[in-house]
Amino acid sequence: MNNQFNDLEKILITKDEIEKRIAEIAKQINDDYKDSDSLVMVCILRGSCYFFTDLTRLIDKPCYLEFMSVSSYKGTVSSGEVSITRDISMPVAGKDLIVVEDIIDTGTTLSYLKKILAQRNPKSLKICSLLDKPSRRKVEIEGDYIGFEIPDKFVVGFGLDYNQLYRNLPDISILKEEIYTKNA
Ligand code: IMP
Ligand code: MG
Numbered sequence: 545m546n547n548q549f550n551d552l553e554k555i556l557i558t559k560d561e562i563e564k565r566i567a568e569i570a571k572q573i574n575d576d577y578k579d580s581d582s583l584v585m586v587c588i589l590r591g592s593c594y595f596f597t598d599l600t601r602l603i604d605k606p607c608y609l610e611f612m613s614v615s616s617y618k619g620t621v622s623s624g625e626v627s628i629t630r631d632i633s634m635p636v637a638g639k640d641l642i643v644v645e646d647i648i649d650t651g652t653t654l655s656y657l658k659k660i661l662a663q664r665n666p667k668s669l670k671i672c673s674l675l676d677k678p679s680r681r682k683v684e685i686e687g688d689y690i691g692f693e694i695p696d697k698f699v700v701g702f703g704l705d706y707n708q709l710y711r712n713l714p715d716i717s718i719l720k721e722e723i724y725t726k727n728a
């Protein structure tokens with residue numbers, strides 16, 4: 545039987561650490577948006593699926609849950625080109641938007657998304673990302689809520705994938721280099 549744990553170098557962030565940090569971010573969002581009556585949380589599929597579901601259940605007010613898909617990534621190297629493959633289903637003019645992503649790497653995806661969503665005239669637009677790899681940045685962009693800064697290592701688990709696999713691992717782990725170099 546293929547055991548996906550064998551493909552991991554080591555655990556970087558445990559599920560308990562993730563859970564604790566998500567609660568802290570939710571508290572911050574609850575404080576920051578206590579006067580908002582039009583909060584829209586946008587899940588960027590598929591990497592932020594678990595982050596999004598855990599986070600939004602801790603938001604203490606009514607909010608819209610929207611889903612969006614973008615494609616930009618093949619294997620471990622970003623193609624640099626981004627396109628929307630599934631859009632959100634509601635107009636967001638005048639609303640408070642929080643885009644929920646799994647990771648900011650080069651910044652290409654989020655700077656594109658931010659530009660597209662800003663054109664729809666939301667009242668506000670913030671970025672919430674579980675992970676951030678600041679050392680890899682090519683496009684200038686900063687998250688407003690960040691779970692963890694991580695080193696320049698390819699990580700999987702808790703929603704993050706390599707070639708669409710490993711998303712269902714409970715922790716965030718560094719993938720063994722041999723896994724992606726053998727397929728390169
Ligand atoms: P960016 O456009 O380079 O910032 O890339 C963002 C996207 O790249 C994320 O939404 C992830 O899908 C993917 N990505 C970047 N680094 C990793 C990683 O270490 N593991 C898994 N996916 C990653
Ligand atoms: Mg992704």
